[in-house]
Amino acid sequence: MPADFAAEPLILDVKHNSLDDGPGIRSTVFFKGCPLDCAWCHNPESKSPEAELAVDPAACVNCGACAAACPHGAIRPGAVDRDRCRRDFRCAAVCPTEALRRLGRYRPPAEILAELKRYLPFFRNSGGGLTLSGGEPTLYPDYAAKLLRGAKQLGIRTLLETGGLFDFTRFQENLLPWLDAIYFDLKLMDDGQHREFCGAPNGRILDNFRRLAVVARTGFFRLLPRVPLVPGLTDTDENLAAIARFLDDCGVRRVDLLPYNPTWTRKAVLIDRPTRLAIERWQTPDELERCRRAFAGFAIER
Ligand code: SF4
Ligand code: SF4
Structure with missing residues (x-):
């Protein structure tokens, strides 16, 4: 990644009044750039750090x-x-x-924070706040820390959505002190599959989750694992059972299952990005129920 992006990342969008990215009414900042390359990425336009x-x-x-x-x-x-x-x-x-x-456009943190001030009553009354999403916000720890710290100084609750591939020490020093919640994606437990369909090994991601699960016991922030369900890939009985065992080992008793959304394929066409995976259907209620059942034996809430 070019050095100027590290200091001045491009922002894809700042979406206000969002009900999708955490509790209450939220403002969500979507970063451009991601160290993973998931074949089903629902924001394919956020993968590249460039405009x-x-x-x-x-x-x-x-x-x-x-x-x-x-x-x-x-x-x-x-x-x-x-x-x-x-x-x-x-x-x-x-x-x-x-x-x-x-x-993709650079937005100074002060400019985004000034926008957030207009939404303070909505955050307060709905239990909402600021969400950093992507792309991968942890790619830009200095910039993300400015946003999070500024939000906390305004009394805004903060949430990070992450794919989990980051340097733990840097994360713990720069970002964790300013976070109220972390939504942490777990995708494929088989390392070979993770390399093939997400473009990187999963060892560091799982290690980061394990370490965060320990720190989360202090109660200073909430850690919620999420599984993006992809038919025939992440939603197999084998993969979901492996995730359930992993969460059980970590002492985590809640998971969020994200039903597959096939509309990402159209977004990929707009930027002329080749799609490796052509699953263009929604999951059925029966399939979703089967996915939920995979966690029942471990007393993990979905
Ligand atoms: S199509 Fe032409 S005007 Fe548009 S971005 Fe490309 S070079 Fe610039
Ligand atoms: S010709 Fe089409 S793409 Fe070009 S400026 Fe007009 S509306 Fe936009």
Whole structure:
């Protein structure tokens, strides 16, 4: 990752009034950049730390403004020639329908914190707060710490969503003191499968979870493991039983199961990212019930 991204990461979006990323009404900051490469990532546009051009031909009204603005001749009817595109985003700046959009922009922490102040009553009355999501916020510990510390100084409760691949010592020093809750994704317990479908070994992730589970017993923050369910991959009886055993070993008695959402494939098309996995269906109620049952024998709440 280029050094300037480490200090000044690109932010994909700041979504206010969110009901999806933790308790109550939340403001969620989505970071760009992730050390994992999950084949089913539901935010494929957050994988790369760099700014990207999203192209949605269905929203185009053929006004021609983008072709006139592009100095590199990269616009063809209904498409962008990505080999010629220099990603200066002049086309996106003039597109009236957001058929062309720039994804990723640096936002100074002070600017985001100033926005959060407007939502203080909503956070207070709903039990909500600030969520850092991604991508992987822990890739940017200095920047993330500024946001979290600033939020706590405003009396805002904080939550981190993470894939768990981080340097534990740095995490414990920079981020943990400012966190009220951590949603920690566990995906595949078989290391070979994890390497194949998530792009990295799972050893450090599991080790980080184990260590956090010990620290969480102090009660200073809440640790919630989450399992993104992917049909035939993470939702197999074998994988779920292995996760249940692991959580039992860690003394963790609650897990959140995230039903598979196939809409990510459309987002991948917008940024021309190849999809390795083409599972385009939702899970059935029976399948979800089977997944829940995998944890019942260990007295782990779902
Ligand atoms: S980002 Fe720049 S180079 Fe690429 S298509 Fe748009 S205007 Fe042309
Ligand atoms: S500027 Fe936007 S709406 Fe106009 S032709 Fe280009 S992509 Fe289509």
